[in-house]
Amino acid sequence: MNGRRLVWRIARLVEIRDETPSARTLVLQIPGWPGHLAGQHVDVRLTAEDGYSTQRSYSIAAPADGERVELTVQRVPDGEVSPYLTEELTVGDEVEIRGPVGGWFVWRPNGTAPVLLVAGGSGIVPLMAMIRARRQAGSRTPFRLIYSLREPGERYYAEELRLPHPGLDVTYLYTRAVPDGWARPVGRLTIADMNTGGWPADFGPECYICGPTGFVETASDILLAMGHDARAIKTERFGPTGG
Amino acid sequence: MGFVSRGFRGRPRDEGVKLPPGQYLVHDFPVLSAGPTPRVPLDRWEFAIDTEDGQTHRWSWQELMALPAETPTVDLHCVTKWSKLGTDWKGVSLDTLFADVESSAEYALVYSYGGYTTNLPVEDLLDGKAWIAYQFDGEELAAAHGGPARLLVPHLYLWKSAKWVQGIRLMNEDWPGFWETAGYHNYGDPWREQRYQGD
Numbered sequence: 001m002n003g004r005r006l007v008w009r010i011a012r013l014v015e016i017r018d019e020t021p022s023a024r025t026l027v028l029q030i031p032g033w034p035g036h037l038a039g040q041h042v043d044v045r046l047t048a049e050d051g052y053s054t055q056r057s058y059s060i061a062a063p064a065d066g067e068r069v070e071l072t073v074q075r076v077p078d079g080e081v082s083p084y085l086t087e088e089l090t091v092g093d094e095v096e097i098r099g100p101v102g103g104w105f106v107w108r109p110n111g112t113a114p115v116l117l118v119a120g121g122s123g124i125v126p127l128m129a130m131i132r133a134r135r136q137a138g139s140r141t142p143f144r145l146i147y148s149l150r151e152p153g154e155r156y157y158a159e160e161l162r163l164p165h166p167g168l169d170v171t172y173l174y175t176r177a178v179p180d181g182w183a184r185p186v187g188r189l190t191i192a193d194m195n196t197g198g199w200p201a202d203f204g205p206e207c208y209i210c211g212p213t214g215f216v217e218t219a220s221d222i223l224l225a226m227g228h229d230a231r232a233i234k235t236e237r238f239g240p241t242g243g
Numbered sequence: 244m245g246f247v248s249r250g251f252r253g254r255p256r257d258e259g260v261k262l263p264p265g266q267y268l269v270h271d272f273p274v275l276s277a278g279p280t281p282r283v284p285l286d287r288w289e290f291a292i293d294t295e296d297g298q299t300h301r302w303s304w305q306e307l308m309a310l311p312a313e314t315p316t317v318d319l320h321c322v323t324k325w326s327k328l329g330t331d332w333k334g335v336s337l338d339t340l341f342a343d344v345e346s347s348a349e350y351a352l353v354y355s356y357g358g359y360t361t362n363l364p365v366e367d368l369l370d371g372k373a374w375i376a377y378q379f380d381g382e383e384l385a386a387a388h389g390g391p392a393r394l395l396v397p398h399l400y401l402w403k404s405a406k407w408v409q410g411i412r413l414m415n416e417d418w419p420g421f422w423e424t425a426g427y428h429n430y431g432d433p434w435r436e437q438r439y440q441g442d
Contacts, residue, residue: 005441006426010246043324043438045265046248054253055265055324080254080267088250096246101439103425104277213274217387220279230279230357237274 008045009033011069011097013089019156022075023122024086025061027068030097035064038133039106039126039208042071042099046081056081059126059236060100063133069097072156074122105208105236109137113206116198117145118189118219120211124156126236127210131168143168146197148189148215151177171197189215194222201227210236263433266326273325274387277421281357281407282386290375290392291410292340295348302340304391307375310335315374317397320433332395334376337368348413352420353394356407361420362429363396363403365413372398375408400431400438
């Protein structure tokens with residue numbers, strides 16, 4: 001994105017996929033879209049009839065596919081933008097978008113180091129873009145995903161992640177309720193989870209952590225304690241604020 | 244009339260609050276950083292100003308605490324769109340730290356424990372516009388928010404207020420920092436909505 005100006009573009013909603021009762025994927029068609037890297041985000045701007053406008057950032061959920069851009073939006077209770085995007089917006093409607101934004105929290109398919117993805121709740125979105133980019137590129141880079149959620153019903157991309165992906169291991173952690181017969185008791189991410197579901201530090205993995213602040217702090221502290229190089233740990237955080 | 248989002252009304256307008264364009268008001272204090280939170284023990288903490296002539300001025304934690312402190316109340320504007328108004332800080336003005344620094348450099352590169360960098364003109368650090376802050380809301384500054392001490396330059400987007408600040412290098416040439424080389428604006432004035440390169 002060096003030197004290129006980020007302009008506002010009109011994006012048209014062409015498809016909706018419900019991920020959970022409170023989260024949906026919006027597939028947008030954006031004429032002139034310059035492409036993006038897995039892990040980047042966009043700014044969305046909404047404008048009311050009286051000229052009032054407001055912006056929010058959303059992670060892109062899938063790798064570049066021409067002019068199609070997929071966002072997954074979690075409805076934030078009392079939010080200003082996410083209820084509109086998840087409840088009002090219908091196929092054929094338009095929103096303004098600019099991007100892609102963020103050149104740090106990205107995975108490039110030519111990467112060869114093993115990859116550890118650690119997701120807390122809706123923090124899965126940019127990490128899913130990396131998983132899909134890996135598959136799209138036919139990459140053999142080994143990936144491991146640790147996905148922490150409150151309960152099974154909150155899983156995004158559940159069907160897609162259930163399919164076998166050679167070279168991708170997925171570990172689910174539940175903090176409030178588990179499926180029947182689930183061996184691990186409910187609880188937050190621990191060093192044991194990271195030992196089992198992640199990579200040893202000597203493998204030199206690239207680590208990407210995305211989730212709420214407390215989760216990201218815990219996950220990155222665990223990786224540092226396990227001997228991972230701080231420079232190989234990339235984080236993206238979101239607080240309870242937003243919407 | 245430009246673009247209108249069908250059916251979008253937005254929150255009730257609060258005419259009493261003026262925010263920079265594209266920002267919205269929050270009441271909590273979100274955290275954003277690119278990597279793990281560094282933890283710097285106070286007995287090894289040091290802050291430095293390095294001049295363009297190779298002179299270095301250093302302060303230990305005790306020396307920083309011994310300097311006269313100010314208690315600015317400022318508004319914060321993050322490039323990720325949130326603004327937080329009327330935040331209370333305690334710290335040492337950069338004017339105090341620069342009092343004995345001889346330099347004619349125009350550019351500063353701020354560097355942090357953990358490797359973060361950000362750049363800004365030296366004049367944006369002076370004349371009561373910037374502090375090395377070590378308390379927020381009457382409490383020691385939490386590590387996640389940049390403690391033990393961070394730069395506070397509230398008139399620019401918050402990524403310029405480097406967390407875990409370690410030093411300021413004064414230079415005759417501008418040297419883009421971490422986010423400035425990753426597509427974000429070189430200066431970052433929220434009132435002119437300078438979020439990204441070219442804005």
